Amino acid sequence: MRRLAKVCTLLIALSGSSCGGPPKGSARAASASPPPAAVAGASDATFAQISNELYAQYFDGIPVGFGGTLGVGLGMHQYDGKLPDESQAGLRGRIAFLTAARARLEKLPANELSETSRLERDVFVTRLRGDLFALSERRTPWRSPLHYLGALSLLNYTSRDYAPVDERARAVLAICRGSGAFLATARQNLDARLPRAVLGFAIQMIGGQLTFVEKDAVVALSGINDPQLKVDVTAGLAELVAQLSAFRDDLERRREQATDDFALGPAAFLRMLEETEGVKIDLPTLERVGRADLERNRRALVAAAQALAPDKPLAEALAAATAERPPAAEVVALGREQVVSLRAFLDSHALVTIPSNEQAEVRESPPFLRMNFASINQPGVFESRPLPSFYFISPPDPSWSEAEQLAYVPSRQGLLFTTIHEVWPGHFLDRLRRVRLTSKILRSFGSYASNEGWAHYVEEMMWDEGVAGNDPRAHIAQLLQALMRDGRMLSAIGLHTQGMTVAESQKLFVEQAFQDVGTARQQAARGTLDPMYLNYTLGKLMILKLRADWRNKMGVAYSLRAFHDQLLSYGDAPLPLIRRAMLNDDAGALL
Numbered sequence: 001m002r003r004l005a006k007v008c009t010l011l012i013a014l015s016g017s018s019c020g021g022p023p024k025g026s027a028r029a030a031s032a033s034p035p036p037a038a039v040a041g042a043s044d045a046t047f048a049q050i051s052n053e054l055y056a057q058y059f060d061g062i063p064v065g066f067g068g069t070l071g072v073g074l075g076m077h078q079y080d081g082k083l084p085d086e087s088q089a090g091l092r093g094r095i096a097f098l099t100a101a102r103a104r105l106e107k108l109p110a111n112e113l114s115e116t117s118r119l120e121r122d123v124f125v126t127r128l129r130g131d132l133f134a135l136s137e138r139r140t141p142w143r144s145p146l147h148y149l150g151a152l153s154l155l156n157y158t159s160r161d162y163a164p165v166d167e168r169a170r171a172v173l174a175i176c177r178g179s180g181a182f183l184a185t186a187r188q189n190l191d192a193r194l195p196r197a198v199l200g201f202a203i204q205m206i207g208g209q210l211t212f213v214e215k216d217a218v219v220a221l222s223g224i225n226d227p228q229l230k231v232d233v234t235a236g237l238a239e240l241v242a243q244l245s246a247f248r249d250d251l252e253r254r255r256e257q258a259t260d261d262f263a264l265g266p267a268a269f270l271r272m273l274e275e276t277e278g279v280k281i282d283l284p285t286l287e288r289v290g291r292a293d294l295e296r297n298r299r300a301l302v303a304a305a306q307a308l309a310p311d312k313p314l315a316e317a318l319a320a321a322t323a324e325r326p327p328a329a330e331v332v333a334l335g336r337e338q339v340v341s342l343r344a345f346l347d348s349h350a351l352v353t354i355p356s357n358e359q360a361e362v363r364e365s366p367p368f369l370r371m372n373f374a375s376i377n378q379p380g381v382f383e384s385r386p387l388p389s390f391y392f393i394s395p396p397d398p399s400w401s402e403a404e405q406l407a408y409v410p411s412r413q414g415l416l417f418t419t420i421h422e423v424w425p426g427h428f429l430d431r432l433r434r435v436r437l438t439s440k441i442l443r444s445f446g447s448y449a450s451n452e453g454w455a456h457y458v459e460e461m462m463w464d465e466g467v468a469g470n471d472p473r474a475h476i477a478q479l480l481q482a483l484m485r486d487g488r489m490l491s492a493i494g495l496h497t498q499g500m501t502v503a504e505s506q507k508l509f510v511e512q513a514f515q516d517v518g519t520a521r522q523q524a525a526r527g528t529l530d531p532m533y534l535n536y537t538l539g540k541l542m543i544l545k546l547r548a549d550w551r552n553k554m555g556v557a558y559s560l561r562a563f564h565d566q567l568l569s570y571g572d573a574p575l576p577l578i579r580r581a582m583l584n585d586d587a588g589a590l591l
Contacts, residue, residue, distance in 0.1 A: 043112035047121060050108070051441065054101045054124070061085070061094075073156040074444075075380025077163070081174030083151050083182045086141060086189060095135050102128040119581055120441040122278075123573045127445040130276035137268055141189050144529070145202035145251055148186040152179055152244070154213065158220035160379055160387045165223045169233050172221065176236030179243040187250060196258040197502075197528040199251055206248040213241050216366055262528040266497040269531065276532065277449050278576040279542075279590060287493050289541055289591045290534070294486035294512060301479040301514065308472040318514060321476040322411045328395050331409060335362040335374075335393050338416055342424035345467055352425055352564040355436055358389070360428050365392035373410065376422040381435040381443050389431070391423050407516065413477035416468065417459050421481075425462070425564075426455035433568040446572030448532055453539015453575065454567075456485055460540070465560075480514060484523065485536040487513035491527040492534040502528060542575040542590050543567070550582055 059076065061084070072079050084090070105125050110118050134140050140147045152175060157168045217237060224230040264272065266283060273279040273286075305317035312320070326334050339362055346354060360376065373394050379387035393415075396405035410418065420426055430451065437443050459478055468474030487509040494500030494508070502524045509520035526533060546567070551558045570578045579587045 043108065044114050044117045047108055047113055047117045050104055051120065051124060054104065055440065055444075057097065058101065058128075073380055075162075075382030075384070080157070080168075081171035083175065083178045086148065086182070086185050088189070091135065091141055091189075095132065098128050098132045098135070102132070115581065116439070119570070119573065119577055120439055122577050123445050124441050126276070126278050126447070126574050126577070133272060133275040137271065138264070142191050143194065144198050145186065145190060145194070145247075146198065146205065146529075148183065149202065149205055149209065151175075151182065152240070153209065154217050154240075158217055159377065159390075162379070162383055162385075162387060165221060166226050166229060169221050169224050169229055172217070173229070173233050173236045176233075176240040179240050183243050183247045186247070192254075193257045193259050193261075194254055195262040195529065196255070196260055197262060197525050199255055199258050200525070201529060203248055203251050206244050206251075210241060210244055210248075212366070213237055213244070260502075262495070263499070264496040264531060269493075269496045272531065277447055277535070277538075278574040279449070279538070281590070283493065283497055285591070286538075287490070290486060290489040290493065290537060293537060293541060294483065294490065297479050297482045297486060298512070301476060301483065304472040304475040304479065308476070318476060318480075321473040322414065322480075324411050324413075324473070325406065325409050326412055326415075328405065328409050331395070331415065332362055332364050332393050334412065334415060335391060335419060338419040339391065339423050342419060342462075342467070345462075346425055349465060350561050351461075351465060352429065352561055352568070354425075354429065355432055358386075358432060360389040360391040360423050362391045362393065365394040373408070374415075374418050374422055376427045378428070378431050381431060389428055391419070391428070404518075407518070411473070411477060413468065413471070413474040414480070416474065417463075417478050417481055420459050420462050420467070421455045425458050427451070430454055430568065430572065434571045437569070437571050439571075442571035442573060447539075447574040449535040449539035449542065450572040450575050450578070451539075452536045453541075453543055454572075456482075456536045457540040457543045461560075482537075483513040484509070484515055484519065485540070487515065487520075488523060488527065489534040489537040491524060492531045495527045496531045539575060542579070545589070545591055546575070546579050546582065549579075549588060553583060 059079075085093075102125055105121050105128070108121060110121075113121065154172055154175065157172050157175075162168070214237075218234075221233055224233060270281070270283065273281065301318075302314060305312075305314050305321065309317040309320055339360060343354075343359065346352065365375070375392050376389060377392055378389040396408040398405075400408070422428065434443055434446075459481060463475060463478045487505075490512075491500065491505040491508060495502070495505055505524035505527055506517075506520045509515040509523050510517060513520075515523065547563055550563055550566075554562070566582060567578060570581060573581075576590055579590065
């Protein structure tokens with residue numbers, strides 16, 4: 001059984017909130033090659049002046065504060081302790097700013113900009129377009145309680161010692177003291193009738209936040225030196241618990257009026273892809289490429305199962321492939337071994353440039369982060385000093401039945417590909433490269449498809465490069481994860497454009513993607529509120545197509561390492577923009 005996907009990714013997808021930007025006055029030397037640039041002229045100077053102005057306004061907020069909702073987690077400590085203005089006037093001001101900023105940037109002629117300035121402009125514009133779509137069309141402040149929960153998270157202030165504990169505690173206290181008015185605004189904004197799945201996820205997430213505030217935050221802030229501050233923080237945490245509890249109770253009461261009206265509809269679904277990812281495509285093509293990838297992975301799965309157990313039916317072969325599960329008490333230790341062995345594999349195979357000797361610390365997940373089996377928790381790309389990254393692995397809940405606990409722990413091979421996705425060379429390496437870019441725009445603004453597409457792409461790439469030898473059990477583990485992501489893509493299309501029911505989505509995950517019933521149930525529910533979870537497969541497929549086309553362009557100069565280094569030199573920019581930068585304006589089809 002699996003739980004929710006990465007909390008940050010889900011919050012971003014549902015809230016339309018930004019994912020970062022640098023603290024004022026910070027700069028970091030680049031050790032990765034930036035995108036190629038022409039000699040800057042008058043237009044580049046104009047772009048620099050306008051983009052710097054709009055960048056500051058975006059994060060400072062029009063009205064003040066909205067830019068820092070999730071930015072604190074990426075090192076924007078000028079926003080510590082501040083809550084965004086979510087009032088009706090504040091939201092109108094936000095929409096007006098985003099609209100005006102987009103228009104100013106789009107007026108700059110592309111043919112007069114260097115390649116670097118053009119890329120930065122278009123990355124910034126895509127972020128503005130995505131934010132506008134979330135506010136104006138998806139109406140997330142009015143349709144989703146999840147829009148408000150990220151701003152009240154205390155994790156960023158307690159997980160790492162980026163500043164003395166008293167300084168971080170003052171930020172926590174400000175959040176606690178502002179929570180009552182902030183959640184009152186949320187109640188006023190939210191529609192009377194909300195989608196059922198959104199309510200369920202929000203209520204579950206508040207439960208995790210309450211556990212954290214009542215237990216983990218208390219321990220993390222126990223070293224406060226100022227006696228009065230310690231008293232105030234204790235009272236503040238109690239106030240936050242009361243406010244979150246009351247908000248959860250209010251959401252529980254709304255269940256009676258909840259609806260199943262979650263579908264975006266075909267037109268809005270396609271606009272979502274174009275506005276947030278820069279992907280302009282029609283539905284038949286989108287479904288065709290998703291279906292083709294599912295069928296490709298199904299054929300490979302059958303072949304791997306036959307190689308493992310040629311005389312057994314497919315179901316028995318798959319059960320045998322996933323039977324070797326480590327004891328729950330040994331999973332964290334196994335994760336540590338895998339992190340070390342994967343780094344060694346990358347060093348010996350020259351697949352990508354690794355800019356430092358940093359390693360992610362493998363730890364058991366704290367209780368409030370046990371909504372999914374494993375996740376990477378990383379410091380902001382603009383922190384002023386080195387801070388640790390944590391690869392969290394969750395033990396099964398001891399209250400579950402023995403069968404559920406056994407099913408929760410993946411096979412050794414399944415954990416291997418999760419570690420590839422989260423650490424080497426997935427999200428952890430992606431951050432190591434991005435933090436060294438010189439462009440504050442490329443460091444600040446990322447794409448869901450680019451970020452998750454890379455992490456999913458490297459699972460298949462590492463198998464192809466021999467990370468697990470020829471072990472068919474490992475290939476089956478990799479393919480089962482790929483098939484789950486294929487199921488997400490087809491479910492997103494079906495649920496939001498074709499009238500697919502949640503039950504039909506669940507059936508798709510079980511019968512076509514070979515997922516267990518618990519995983520299928522969770523994935524189908526997630527699809528109702530996170531249609532962009534198709535980005536795992538969509539991003540992977542765009543990267544595979546780009547790799548093939550770049551290989552044709554480079555000829556004998558091609559190498560896999562050179563491709564990966566060039567791809568990562570653009571940060572997590574939208575993949576259509578990376579494709580244009582690598583293949584020029586005659587880049588051809590995305591898929």
